[in-house]
Amino acid sequence: MALLEVRDLRVTFETHHGTVRAVDGVDLALEPGETLGLVGESGSGKSMTNLALLGLIPAPGRVEGSVLFEGEELLGRSDQDLRRIRGNRLAMIFQDPMTSLNPLLTVGRQLTEVLELHKGLARREARARCVQALGDVGIPSPEERLDQYPHELSGGMRQRVMIAMGLLCEPALLLADEPTTALDVTIQAQILELMQEVQRRHGTAIVLVTHDLGVVAGMADRVAVMYAGRLVEKGPTGPLFGTPLHPYTRGLLESVPRLEGAAGHALDSIPGSPPDPAALPPGCAFAPRCPLAEDSCRAERPPLVDQGPERASACPVAAAREEGAQA
Amino acid sequence: MLLPGFCLGLVYAAYISRLTRTGMLEVLSQDHIRTAYAKGLAPRTVVMRHALKGGLLPVVSYLGPATAGILTGSLVIERLFFIPGLGLHFVNSASNRDYTLAMGVTILYTVLVYTLNTVVDLAYTLLDPRIDLAEEA
Ligand SMILES: Nc1ncnc2c1ncn2[C@@H]1O[C@H](COP(=O)(O)OP(=O)(O)O)[C@@H](O)[C@H]1O
Ligand SMILES: [Mg+2]
Numbered sequence: 001m002a003l004l005e006v007r008d009l010r011v012t013f014e015t016h017h018g019t020v021r022a023v024d025g026v027d028l029a030l031e032p033g034e035t036l037g038l039v040g041e042s043g044s045g046k047s048m049t050n051l052a053l054l055g056l057i058p059a060p061g062r063v064e065g066s067v068l069f070e071g072e073e074l075l076g077r078s079d080q081d082l083r084r085i086r087g088n089r090l091a092m093i094f095q096d097p098m099t100s101l102n103p104l105l106t107v108g109r110q111l112t113e114v115l116e117l118h119k120g121l122a123r124r125e126a127r128a129r130c131v132q133a134l135g136d137v138g139i140p141s142p143e144e145r146l147d148q149y150p151h152e153l154s155g156g157m158r159q160r161v162m163i164a165m166g167l168l169c170e171p172a173l174l175l176a177d178e179p180t181t182a183l184d185v186t187i188q189a190q191i192l193e194l195m196q197e198v199q200r201r202h203g204t205a206i207v208l209v210t211h212d213l214g215v216v217a218g219m220a221d222r223v224a225v226m227y228a229g230r231l232v233e234k235g236p237t238g239p240l241f242g243t244p245l246h247p248y249t250r251g252l253l254e255s256v257p258r259l260e261g262a263a264g265h266a267l268d269s270i271p272g273s274p275p276d277p278a279a280l281p282p283g284c285a286f287a288p289r290c291p292l293a294e295d296s297c298r299a300e301r302p303p304l305v306d307q308g309p310e311r312a313s314a315c316p317v318a319a320a321r322e323e324g325a326q327a
Numbered sequence: 328m329l330l331p332g333f334c335l336g337l338v339y340a341a342y343i344s345r346l347t348r349t350g351m352l353e354v355l356s357q358d359h360i361r362t363a364y365a366k367g368l369a370p371r372t373v374v375m376r377h378a379l380k381g382g383l384l385p386v387v388s389y390l391g392p393a394t395a396g397i398l399t400g401s402l403v404i405e406r407l408f409f410i411p412g413l414g415l416h417f418v419n420s421a422s423n424r425d426y427t428l429a430m431g432v433t434i435l436y437t438v439l440v441y442t443l444n445t446v447v448d449l450a451y452t453l454l455d456p457r458i459d460l461a462e463e464a
Contacts, residue, residue, distance in 0.1 A: 105377070
């Protein structure tokens with residue numbers, strides 16, 4: 001049985017400018033211990049997808065669809081039921097470790113409360129477990145760290161604290177929303193390595209949200225590419241990076257800097273910018289920026305269609321060309 | 328005694344409740360509140376443990392100026408309601424040209440305002456660990 005099965009997930013906001021479809025019919029599945037990379041430009045709905053799983057979409061957002069987690073439907077459950085799952089079986093860590101920790105409480109207090117809540121531990125036992133948890137994520141002299149405040153730690157240390165916090169109850173699934181975006185490159189690599197190690201040790205499944213394809217290439221088993229609230233392509237990491245099917249994925253891959261690239265070779269970034277989510281074009285949302293766009297693309301939004309083993313893409317034009325080339 | 332107290336305090340009470348409201352709203356919209364909910368904490372715990380302290384910071388820093396305001400306000404209030412307090416003494420001493428008394432009361436007021444402001448500043452460092460008075464000096 002899949003650990004997580006998301007079907008036709010929709011998150012909408014009614015605003016003065018119209019209905020914003022932040023997430024617009026997303027399907028995802030995740031097996032235990034697996035890593036799914038969720039990539040896309042900023043504003044494409046990655047964070048909203050994750051928050052919807054936890055039932056934490058801010059008001060006035062509306063969530064529809066189905067989220068099966070460990071065989072249970074999460075959407076429409078009472079807040080009380082969800083609170084037992086949050087931070088326990090399903091944990092989330094956030095992008096900016098500077099602002100995502102409470103500046104007025106000690107690191108120890110912010111960690112122990114999780115164990116007190118979900119495991120019913122007394123403060124003293126919880127503290128002992130937290131010392132161990134901080135040690136596990138490579139934080140030196142964890143005992144002292146517990147009595148420090150977040151501002152006394154470096155960015156990398158704070159993100160380690162976040163990760164330790166997320167893993168305290170050994171969740172089955174960890175939602176990591178851009179866990180390394182706010183960190184510099186060397187620290188980034190350390191944190192990713194740490195996450196992989198933790199995953200091996202605990203068998204935690206991870207949804208890794210990022211706009212950095214380099215991060216995904218090294219970590220994810222499978223990748224889902226998101227654009228304007230929809231998945232435009234998904235598939236196993238290797239094949240998806242080797243032969244991207246959707247022009248948006250190709251664009252993303254071409255804009256990644258490469259070491260072996262010829263000096264002076266300009267990075268191809270995708271022209272234009274993502275569409276206004278309150279005023280999406282009627283057809284494919286990527287059509288205005290797409291080199292392959294045809295009239296049919298602008299008329300109707302192409303669905304995500306299976307293409308080959310475990311792969312799917314929402315670009316019929318690219319698929320037709322591929323077939324034409326093979327014939 | 329009820330009415331004068333009311334007249335003196337009402338403006339400050341209103342302002343403090345407004346400060347509390349804006350302070351709490353501000354804190355509740357911060358990122359770390361989302362983290363607290365993501366841990367599975369109940370809304371009541373999130374507000375009491377994670378938001379209240381930060382939300383009250385602006386109130387605490389307002390307490391200094393507020394006490395100064397209340398002390399000066401008492402000059403007028405005591406006169407209006409004929410309460411034989413320090414404020415009334417001060418006003419009378421001024422109109423009777425009793426310089427010694429006027430100076431004495433002025434010094435007393437100065438010391439009071441000074442001390443209360445210092446106490447507020449010290450309380451602030453207790454609430455917010457990011458503020459280190461020794462370092463700023
Ligand atoms: N409160 C809100 N009201 C209206 N739109 C919102 C609100 N919150 C988020 N959105 C919209 O949701 C979209 C997706 O946001 P998000 O999931 O944070 O993107 P990502 O994480 O991929 O950068 C954004 O385009 C934004 O406009
Ligand atoms: Mg985001």
